[in-house]
Amino acid sequence: MQKIPLMTARAGMILARDVFRSESAIGIPICGKNTELTDTLIARLENLKVQSVYVEGHPVREEGDHNLDDILCDLDSRFAKVRQDPLTDKLHDIYADYLKRSMGESGGRKTD
Amino acid sequence: MDEKQTELKKLIMDTRTLPTLPVVINKLSSLSDNDKSSVQEMARIVSSDQVLSARILRLANSPSYGFYRVSTISNAMILLGVNVVKSLAISSSIFKVMEKNSVGLWEHSLGTGVVSNLIAKKLGLPECEEIATAGLLHDIGKVIISLKCSEAECEVRRIIEEKQIYMREAEHEVIGADHAEVGGWLAKSWFLPDKLAEPINFHHNVEASKNHRIKTSVVHMADVLIKASGFGDSGDSYVPQIQQAAWDALKLNEQIIAELVENLEEKLVEVKNFSLELQQG
Numbered sequence: 001m002q003k004i005p006l007m008t009a010r011a012g013m014i015l016a017r018d019v020f021r022s023e024s025a026i027g028i029p030i031c032g033k034n035t036e037l038t039d040t041l042i043a044r045l046e047n048l049k050v051q052s053v054y055v056e057g058h059p060v061r062e063e064g065d066h067n068l069d070d071i072l073c074d075l076d077s078r079f080a081k082v083r084q085d086p087l088t089d090k091l092h093d094i095y096a097d098y099l100k101r102s103m104g105e106s107g108g109r110k111t112d
Numbered sequence: 113m114d115e116k117q118t119e120l121k122k123l124i125m126d127t128r129t130l131p132t133l134p135v136v137i138n139k140l141s142s143l144s145d146n147d148k149s150s151v152q153e154m155a156r157i158v159s160s161d162q163v164l165s166a167r168i169l170r171l172a173n174s175p176s177y178g179f180y181r182v183s184t185i186s187n188a189m190i191l192l193g194v195n196v197v198k199s200l201a202i203s204s205s206i207f208k209v210m211e212k213n214s215v216g217l218w219e220h221s222l223g224t225g226v227v228s229n230l231i232a233k234k235l236g237l238p239e240c241e242e243i244a245t246a247g248l249l250h251d252i253g254k255v256i257i258s259l260k261c262s263e264a265e266c267e268v269r270r271i272i273e274e275k276q277i278y279m280r281e282a283e284h285e286v287i288g289a290d291h292a293e294v295g296g297w298l299a300k301s302w303f304l305p306d307k308l309a310e311p312i313n314f315h316h317n318v319e320a321s322k323n324h325r326i327k328t329s330v331v332h333m334a335d336v337l338i339k340a341s342g343f344g345d346s347g348d349s350y351v352p353q354i355q356q357a358a359w360d361a362l363k364l365n366e367q368i369i370a371e372l373v374e375n376l377e378e379k380l381v382e383v384k385n386f387s388l389e390l391q392q393g
Contacts, residue, residue: 003378005385049173051382078342078351081278087354088336094370095340098377 004060005052006045013037017054019045068103072096117288124260124287124294140194154194155186168197214258216345219387221248223343226383227334227376234372235362237326239307246311247331251346253295253312254279257287272348279347280316292316318357329358337372343380 001016014036018029030048031041037055045053075095082088139157143149159165165185172188189197228247232240258265264286271282280290287294296313304312307324311331314321321328332355338344339351 003381005381005388007385007388051385074342075340078340078349081350082353085353087356087359088351090366091336091340091351091354091369094366094373098370098373102377 001054001056002058002060003052003054006042006050008060009037009042009045009053009055010059011036011038011042013059014056015053016056019050019053021048021050068100071099071103075099117286120261120264120287121289124257124264124289125297126260140197151186151189151194154197155184155189158185158189158197214255215387217251217254217347219344219383220338220346221251221344222387223338223341223380223383224248224250224331224334226379227337227372228330230375230379231330231333231337231362231372234368234375235330237330239327242307243311243327243330246308246327247334249295249299249308250312250315250331250335251291251295252298253291253293254347256294256298257283257291269347277348278350278352282348290316316352318355318361325357325361329355329361332358333362333364337376340373341376341380343383 015031015033018033019031020029021027030050031045033054035041037053075092079088079092083092140154143154143157158168168185168188169183172191225244225248229240229244231237232243237243257268267286268279268282271277271285272279275282280292283290292313292315296309299309299312307327310321310324311328314328315331315335318325318328318332332352335346336352336354339346339349342349
């Protein structure tokens with residue numbers, strides 16, 4: 001499952017969670033999970049000011065098609081100047097943990 | 113400081129070539145100083161500028177503020193407060209230039225605004241919206257440097273590339289001042305309130321912030337977090353060091369940071385969508 005900006009949603013993707021009108025999951029869902037997105041549906045969600053949707057798999061590639069290793073490598077280079085500082089190094093570890101967890105099992109790319 | 117630096121600094125700090133504030137904002141300022149003026153009156157002033165109204169509504173409805181479906185200017189003003197609308201008006205007029213020329217910096221600024229708001233809410237701080245605005249504006253000095261002296265900006269970029277240093281270090285080499293200083297000075301000459309000026313001026317030097325240290329600390333942490341996430345492009349790609357003064361002022365701990373990282377990554381997906389929409393529209 002991946003949370004993607006609606007602007008990057010394409011026909012054929014499958015919703016992994018219900019879509020609600022506002023970001024809080026209150027009220028009636030406007031589109032149920034397991035629905036296959038179509039161009040018309042995406043346009044409708046756009047009109048309803050939906051900002052993001054959860055879709056099955058990991059269809060939207062980050063810039064430059066990254067896998068977990070590349071992402072961690074980028075993270076390291078962003079932190080290159082501050083690893084010797086204990087506080088900032090802590091943030092690095094927290095971020096690395098988060099990335100491992102969120103990209104986790106599927107290694108960032110679910111092929112099914 | 114050598115001669116060239118002094119000259120560049122003079123050019124950038126010259127008030128005569130400063131982008132002027134839209135007339136609307138001056139009118140708004142005089143109205144907001146007068147106790148007798150109503151929100152409706154002020155809303156009418158803002159509404160006279162179509163582009164500005166559209167942008168204020170867009171911002172009020174954006175993920176960074178979290179109020180959804182604000183449809184009238186007077187509602188936006190009641191919800192956000194007059195000061196916020198005023199600073200939104202200022203920032204949207206300056207960001208108009210930026211959006212087109214420098215999408216990366218615009219995303220970095222918007223992201224910092226959103227994360228500032230997240231931190232402020234998480235810590236239960238007062239004046240979340242103003243803190244978010246301060247986050248949005250924190251790098252305004254970079255816009256001014258680029259507007260007034262694109263040559264200096266190119267030189268700064270070249271030095272960052274060559275020496276692999278922070279942008280503010282490169283700015284010091286070229287101009288003898290950094291974007292925080294330029295931004296702080298700009299905030300003064302535009303008479304922005306201190307609670308916006310201090311975070312702009314001291315987001316790289318939290319200890320120097322005396323009256324609004326909490327707000328400055330939030331903006332500093334938001335800047336660090338957004339650079340850690342790799343979202344947007346602020347000029348260099350290096351995460352700044354977390355300043356102890358900010359960590360202490362906000363009484364942060366690992367647990368809070370871990371939760372913030374999770375929240376902000378979720379939120380950034382929406383910010384990205386907002387930014388993509390703006391670029392298209």
